[in-house]
Amino acid sequence: MCLGIPGEVIELLEQPDLARVDVSGVRRVINIGLLADDPPAPGEWVLIHVGFALSKIDESEAAAALSFLEGIGQSYADELEALAESRIE
Amino acid sequence: MRFVDEFRDADKAHALSAKIAALCEPGRQYKFMEVCGGHTHTIYKHGLEDYLPESITLVHGPGCPVCVIPMGRVDDAMHLAAQDDVIMTSFGDMMRVPGSQGSFFDAKAAGTDIRMVYSPLDSLKIARNNPDQRVVFMAIGFETTAPSTAMTIMRAAAEGLENFSVFCNHVTIIPAIKAILDSPDLRLDGFIGPGHVSTVIGCRPYEFIARDYGKPVVVAGFEPLDILQSIYMLMVQLSEHRSEVENQYSRVVPWDGNPVALKVIGETMQLRPYFEWRGLGFISHSALSVREQYAKFDAELLFDVPGVRVADPKACQCGEVLKGVLKPWECKVFGTACTPETPIGTCMVSPEGACAAYYNFGRMNRNRVAEVTIGSRP
Numbered sequence: 502m503c504l505g506i507p508g509e510v511i512e513l514l515e516q517p518d519l520a521r522v523d524v525s526g527v528r529r530v531i532n533i534g535l536l537a538d539d540p541p542a543p544g545e546w547v548l549i550h551v552g553f554a555l556s557k558i559d560e561s562e563a564a565a566a567l568s569f570l571e572g573i574g575q576s577y578a579d580e581l582e583a584l585a586e587s588r589i590e
Numbered sequence: 591m592r593f594v595d596e597f598r599d600a601d602k603a604h605a606l607s608a609k610i611a612a613l614c615e616p617g618r619q620y621k622f623m624e625v626c627g628g629h630t631h632t633i634y635k636h637g638l639e640d641y642l643p644e645s646i647t648l649v650h651g652p653g654c655p656v657c658v659i660p661m662g663r664v665d666d667a668m669h670l671a672a673q674d675d676v677i678m679t680s681f682g683d684m685m686r687v688p689g690s691q692g693s694f695f696d697a698k699a700a701g702t703d704i705r706m707v708y709s710p711l712d713s714l715k716i717a718r719n720n721p722d723q724r725v726v727f728m729a730i731g732f733e734t735t736a737p738s739t740a741m742t743i744m745r746a747a748a749e750g751l752e753n754f755s756v757f758c759n760h761v762t763i764i765p766a767i768k769a770i771l772d773s774p775d776l777r778l779d780g781f782i783g784p785g786h787v788s789t790v791i792g793c794r795p796y797e798f799i800a801r802d803y804g805k806p807v808v809v810a811g812f813e814p815l816d817i818l819q820s821i822y823m824l825m826v827q828l829s830e831h832r833s834e835v836e837n838q839y840s841r842v843v844p845w846d847g848n849p850v851a852l853k854v855i856g857e858t859m860q861l862r863p864y865f866e867w868r869g870l871g872f873i874s875h876s877a878l879s880v881r882e883q884y885a886k887f888d889a890e891l892l893f894d895v896p897g898v899r900v901a902d903p904k905a906c907q908c909g910e911v912l913k914g915v916l917k918p919w920e921c922k923v924f925g926t927a928c929t930p931e932t933p934i935g936t937c938m939v940s941p942e943g944a945c946a947a948y949y950n951f952g953r954m955n956r957n958r959v960a961e962v963t964i965g966s967r968p
């Protein structure tokens with residue numbers, strides 16, 4: 502849960518503060534309310550902590566963060582599995 | 591992965607390593623603390639210590655939120671979980687943290703309703719779907735997760751949910767750093783500041799370290815070159831007799847942090863007068879509790895929480911490891927009685943814990959294996 506995982510915003514949902522993101526191929530809904538000052542648009546990348554986007558990042562940072570996580574191995578696999586189980590609404 | 595190569599380029603790493611070595615004053619020893627467990631991970635995984643001259647030592651700090659939860663709080667959470675009408679919800683990382691009566695996993699195996707969630711918002715959903723039961727969220731983490739709990743509490747309030755509450759164990763990083771600075775055990779020359787926590791709190795809160803303690807701080811990213819670059823920046827400051835806060839990770843960390851996140855934390859939570867940290871003891875103003883206005887969502891008020899203090903197991907030297915006084919393999923039970931599968935201390939539980947990071951990656955290098963084997967002999 503301490504890992505910041507990068508996700509690409511796919512679409513903004515009707516409900517306030519929610520967006521669909523793609524994280525390593527897993528598509529789930531997250532909350533983007535913490536970026537209310539500068540909300541992300543589809544195609545932009547965000548760093549996600551426990552279902553909330555905490556900061557916007559650029560694509561190269563996303564790639565770096567991803568490779569860091571892939572290097573971590575099991576705990577990233579666990580995090581992705583947890584994300585896949587998540588049903589934020 | 592063209593992008594990543596930028597952060598991994600071996601030539602650049604060697605160039606930085608030479609520049610760092612050139613700044614070392616002969617005969618002087620340097621100790622830098624990396625506060626964040628994510629950094630510890632990168633350092634071990636990439637063997638960064640091999641890029642540093644022998645006079646520079648990296649010590650691992652307390653920045654692993656799972657590692658600092660004391661046994662008593664785990665016991666309290668287990669007590670809540672054991673109530674008939676309660677569904678306890680927790681991040682996966684917390685499941686194996688040992689309390690005096692075992693872990694969440696053990697309790698779950700014995701039939702207690704404890705569910706793993708990815709996000710506090712998933713707990714909220716469980717509460718909506720189970721109106722006849724009371725759903726408690728085991729909230730842990732530094733400032734990176736506190737805003738998520740805060741937003742969830744606000745959402746529960748907006749929806750008028752009656753059966754959701756938070757057992758709040760959020761901790762704040764600054765008082766822990768201060769406790770380490772004030773501890774006589776350790777003389778540090780500077781800090782590699784945590785990356786993700788700083789996306790929320792920004793760089794300003796570290797200014798007292800530079801100003802009052804005369805130690806440089808460089809907030810760093812997680813790639814190997816980020817960390818080498820940060821060590822270089824620390825060395826430059828020392829060689830110029832400066833102590834300032836610098837941001838190596840400005841591509842992610844804004845100097846002022848995330849104002850919305852800080853605002854929602856402030857709206858829903860307040861500083862506790864003191865809180866116990868595993869291994870570090872009581873630290874004043876180092877943790878958050880739910881504010882009165884949101885008392886309906888505070889499990890500590892809704893339930894009767896025993897709040898018993900439990901001493902850490904005797905064999906456990908996590909406190910020394912969390913303070914950076916001991917290296918993980920110097921703990922007597924490291925890798926023998928204490929492994930990620932059967933953790934005695936919390937530093938072995940979370941992948942960000944120094945002991946787990948070292949256990950998982952330290953073995954890649956032959957010298958390290960020797961150190962580990964020698965170090966773990968009683």
Ligand code: SF4
Binds near residue numbers: 908909923933934
């Ligand atoms: S080896 Fe185990 S008991 Fe020793 S410091 Fe690490 S986590 Fe704690």
